[in-house]
Amino acid sequence: xxxxPGAALRDLREQKPLIHxxxxxxxxxxxxxxxxxxxxxxxxAHAPEEVEELAAAAGALVLNIGTLSRPWIYxxxxxxKTANEAGxxxxxxxxxxxxxxxRTDTAKRILEEVDVAVLRGNAAEVAALxxxxxxxxxxxxxxxxxxxxxxxxTAATAFGVVASVxxxxxxxxxxxxxxxxxxxDPLLATITGSGCMSTALTGCFVAVRADxxxxxxxxxxxxxxxxxxxxxxxxxxxxxxxxxxYDALYALTPDRLDARVNIxxx
Amino acid sequence: xxxxPGAALRDLREQKPLIHxxxxxxxxxxxxxxxxxxxxxxxxAHAPEEVEELAAAAGALVLNIGTLSRPWIYxxxxxxKTANEAGxxxxxxxxxxxxxxxRTDTAKRILEEVDVAVLRGNAAEVAALxxxxxxxxxxxxxxxxxxxxxxxxTAATAFGVVASVxxxxxxxxxxxxxxxxxxxDPLLATITGSGCMSTALTGCFVAVRADxxxxxxxxxxxxxxxxxxxxxxxxxxxxxxxxxxYDALYALTPDRLDARVNIxxx
Amino acid sequence: xxxxPGAALRDLREQKPLIHxxxxxxxxxxxxxxxxxxxxxxxxAHAPEEVEELAAAAGALVLNIGTLSRPWIYxxxxxxKTANEAGxxxxxxxxxxxxxxxRTDTAKRILEEVDVAVLRGNAAEVAALxxxxxxxxxxxxxxxxxxxxxxxxTAATAFGVVASVxxxxxxxxxxxxxxxxxxxDPLLATITGSGCMSTALTGCFVAVRADxxxxxxxxxxxxxxxxxxxxxxxxxxxxxxxxxxYDALYALTPDRLDARVNIxxx
Numbered sequence: 001x002x003x004x005p006g007a008a009l010r011d012l013r014e015q016k017p018l019i020h021x022x023x024x025x026x027x028x029x030x031x032x033x034x035x036x037x038x039x040x041x042x043x044x045a046h047a048p049e050e051v052e053e054l055a056a057a058a059g060a061l062v063l064n065i066g067t068l069s070r071p072w073i074y075x076x077x078x079x080x081k082t083a084n085e086a087g088x089x090x091x092x093x094x095x096x097x098x099x100x101x102x103r104t105d106t107a108k109r110i111l112e113e114v115d116v117a118v119l120r121g122n123a124a125e126v127a128a129l130x131x132x133x134x135x136x137x138x139x140x141x142x143x144x145x146x147x148x149x150x151x152x153x154t155a156a157t158a159f160g161v162v163a164s165v166x167x168x169x170x171x172x173x174x175x176x177x178x179x180x181x182x183x184x185d186p187l188l189a190t191i192t193g194s195g196c197m198s199t200a201l202t203g204c205f206v207a208v209r210a211d212x213x214x215x216x217x218x219x220x221x222x223x224x225x226x227x228x229x230x231x232x233x234x235x236x237x238x239x240x241x242x243x244x245x246y247d248a249l250y251a252l253t254p255d256r257l258d259a260r261v262n263i264x265x266x
Numbered sequence: 267x268x269x270x271p272g273a274a275l276r277d278l279r280e281q282k283p284l285i286h287x288x289x290x291x292x293x294x295x296x297x298x299x300x301x302x303x304x305x306x307x308x309x310x311a312h313a314p315e316e317v318e319e320l321a322a323a324a325g326a327l328v329l330n331i332g333t334l335s336r337p338w339i340y341x342x343x344x345x346x347k348t349a350n351e352a353g354x355x356x357x358x359x360x361x362x363x364x365x366x367x368x369r370t371d372t373a374k375r376i377l378e379e380v381d382v383a384v385l386r387g388n389a390a391e392v393a394a395l396x397x398x399x400x401x402x403x404x405x406x407x408x409x410x411x412x413x414x415x416x417x418x419x420t421a422a423t424a425f426g427v428v429a430s431v432x433x434x435x436x437x438x439x440x441x442x443x444x445x446x447x448x449x450x451d452p453l454l455a456t457i458t459g460s461g462c463m464s465t466a467l468t469g470c471f472v473a474v475r476a477d478x479x480x481x482x483x484x485x486x487x488x489x490x491x492x493x494x495x496x497x498x499x500x501x502x503x504x505x506x507x508x509x510x511x512y513d514a515l516y517a518l519t520p521d522r523l524d525a526r527v528n529i530x531x532x
Numbered sequence: 533x534x535x536x537p538g539a540a541l542r543d544l545r546e547q548k549p550l551i552h553x554x555x556x557x558x559x560x561x562x563x564x565x566x567x568x569x570x571x572x573x574x575x576x577a578h579a580p581e582e583v584e585e586l587a588a589a590a591g592a593l594v595l596n597i598g599t600l601s602r603p604w605i606y607x608x609x610x611x612x613k614t615a616n617e618a619g620x621x622x623x624x625x626x627x628x629x630x631x632x633x634x635r636t637d638t639a640k641r642i643l644e645e646v647d648v649a650v651l652r653g654n655a656a657e658v659a660a661l662x663x664x665x666x667x668x669x670x671x672x673x674x675x676x677x678x679x680x681x682x683x684x685x686t687a688a689t690a691f692g693v694v695a696s697v698x699x700x701x702x703x704x705x706x707x708x709x710x711x712x713x714x715x716x717d718p719l720l721a722t723i724t725g726s727g728c729m730s731t732a733l734t735g736c737f738v739a740v741r742a743d744x745x746x747x748x749x750x751x752x753x754x755x756x757x758x759x760x761x762x763x764x765x766x767x768x769x770x771x772x773x774x775x776x777x778y779d780a781l782y783a784l785t786p787d788r789l790d791a792r793v794n795i796x797x798x
Contacts, residue, residue: 016669018670020670025291025557026298028558029559029724029725030295032725033723033770036722036770037769041670042670043671044556044558044599045600045632046599046601047601049602049633049634050600050632050633053633054632054670058670066310069313069337070313099309099320100311100316100319102315102319103316137282137284137307138284138286138307138308139308139309190302191299191302191512192295192298192302192308193295193298235513236510236513236517237510237512237513237514237517238299238512238513239303239510239512239513240510242299242771243509243772243775244772245771246723246769247768247769247770248769250722250769251768290576291560291576292561295561296561332576334577334579335603336579362575366582367581367585368581368582369582403548403573404550404573404586404590405573405575456782458561458565503569503776503780504565504779505565505569505775505776505779505782506776506779508775508778
């Protein structure tokens with residue numbers, strides 16, 4: 001790559017893009033803090049009266065279906081269509097797709113009605129949407145029939161998106177090219193919302209790589225992966241890891257990120 | 267007891283039960299993290315379109331009225347009745363009962379319409395529901411006329427539940443047998459949501475002790491109590507305690523829990 | 533001043549006022565913990581069925597428009613009017629005013645229909661409301677034409693409130709007297725919700741200085757400022773700072789606060 005995660009991080013910190021999130025109640029604080037720590041500006045807003053105004057002005061729009069209800073679905077579709085018209089990249093996190101009909105159907109509906117740039121989920125969520133075998137318990141992936149690279153490639157082709165599938169190794173695909181991102185630490189799976197933070201950071205990086213969403217999505221996972229490694233080095237468990245993760249995102253430099261990134265063609 | 271908190275913790279970590287929470291906005295992240303740290307799987311969902319699907323598939327359903335509104339009350343009743351039909355244990359946290367008519371009435375309505383396995387609250391909340399003298403300021407117990415053991419026993423008999431009353435010493439009663447749990451640390455009272463976390467953990471333990479909810483409820487309080495003691499040993503105040511509490515829940519082993527538990531017949 | 537922040541903190545810890553918050557989803561946990569750490573009692577409640585009961589019984593009512601929707605606006609107006617009738621001080625945080633029409637209009641409507649004691653925001657939010665030039669990106673102040681002291685004075689006069697404008701140096705004005713509070717640390721700007729915490733603490737201090745809201749508002753900013761300085765001394769970044777901020781608020785003593793406070797006439 002001529003481009004690099006570090007170069008994108010440098011752009012992000014200079015441009016400080018506004019990231020408009022319509023997300024779930026569980027992780028609002030955590031994703032806002034992750035966005036701030038990496039160097040962008042978060043805003044959370046879900047009222048139909050204001051989502052169009054914010055989505056059109058944002059660097060990226062992040063939709064996350066983790067605690068859905070009808071009015072929020074309406075707001076997501078409204079914001080998504082506005083973002084499309086304004087040329088603002090849309091990132092979708094299909095939290096719990098495959099676990100309930102409402103979540104599966106809503107994720108599919110957003111993928112149909114909105115031009116989504118990046119679909120970021122765990123393997124079971126993305127597999128369920130792509131019609132592959134998957135087992136999910138609530139919002140946790142339990143098992144998937146196909147390999148994660150296949151899940152990413154299949155979903156990317158099926159929905160015309162970049163599919164960003166996180167797991168022990170992450171796989172990001174646009175259907176033709178698939179990247180494996182091997183940064184991260186098992187402690188990331190011990191806190192709620194680390195997937196949602198990955199999605200929020202994907203919004204940040206895609207905001208500065210709008211014409212290369214595959215790279216943007218992979219760079220975001222590298223960034224949280226490296227920060228996770230740094231945080232884990234000092235953590236005593238999930239709670240201290242969680243606090244140190246923001247420290248690590250904030251302390252991450254472009255050079256350090258480029259020196260530590262582990263992205264390969266899958 | 268032939269059974270022990272450690273044995274239940276071992277079962278919990280093996281079975282990884284799904285805990286469906288319809289809870290308040292304040293503690294969604296914190297209770298999800300507590301459930302993950304102890305070894306179970308949390309899901310937060312409140313839409314009428316999906317609560318039946320999740321409640322029926324869960325190991326336990328946790329209802330918490332901390333930031334009520336009409337649509338959420340409807341969802342709680344719907345999920346509660348579904349859980350009952352599916353044989354899934356229901357745990358209720360009557361946050362702020364006694365402080366407002368809406369909260370008192372809603373807690374009573376849930377107790378009437380849903381077969382609640384465990385009612386977990388502070389002494390003032392549970393006393394108010396049981397018709398005993400109580401003083402509450404917002405969601406904090408200020409004073410109760412009767413002793414905590416009497417409050418627990420009276421509520422258990424009145425509502426046909428296990429009443430789990432937390433305080434400096436916790437009291438858990440099924441109306442006939444009352445257990446006093448003397449683990450914990452005063453720092454637990456300095457962070458918001460420690461009561462709600464106790465309720466969430468009660469869901470986890472009751473999921474693996476469905477036929478012995480009195481034991482399950484007491485084991486849960488012992489677990490958060492011992493973790494609180496461990497966290498307090500290193501904490502410098504409420505903020506570091508909060509982070510260390512998740513570390514301690516995650517690090518808690520069955521043997522350590524059994525060695526430290528302090529449960530007696532009251 | 534014959535009065536002092538330390539004296540107010542002493543009163544606060546003795547009286548433990550109940551602070552009723554109708555606030556945004558992002559910071560509910562964080563503001564509740566800040567209120568507990570300083571020594572008051574938080575309650576979060578937004579249902580029309582209970583906000584009047586709680587607002588009338590509270591020491592102060594805090595309204596925060598950070599994640600607005602129609603039902604919440606209705607609840608805020610209802611609670612605000614009830615607080616006014618009961619003589620309970622109302623504090624308003626106009627999060628994102630100037631960024632969307634909904635937020636600007638809602639903040640103005642609350643200022644018109646409710647007798648607000650203290651308006652606490654960043655310079656861009658308060659400037660936008662007062663009709664001064666301001667640039668805001670989402671909820672972050674980017675630039676303001678006038679100086680912060682002018683913004684505070686102008687807003688105070690325009691709305692008949694104490695205007696509390698936070699920034700590198702905070703400015704609090706009742707239109708006649710303007711105080712500059714020079715406590716704090718840049719790390720406060722790296723976590724989401726530090727402004728909302730300032731507003732919540734303003735509620736705590738105004739609850740014990742109802743007849744001197746200018747002093748109460750300045751004392752609150754001094755308290756979070758000194759706590760921020762203490763937390764920053766040990767923090768490694770935004771995450772550890774965030775945890776240590778609660779420790780510092782909890783550990784803050786009246787004497788320490790008075791020794792460290794930096795309030796001057798502007």
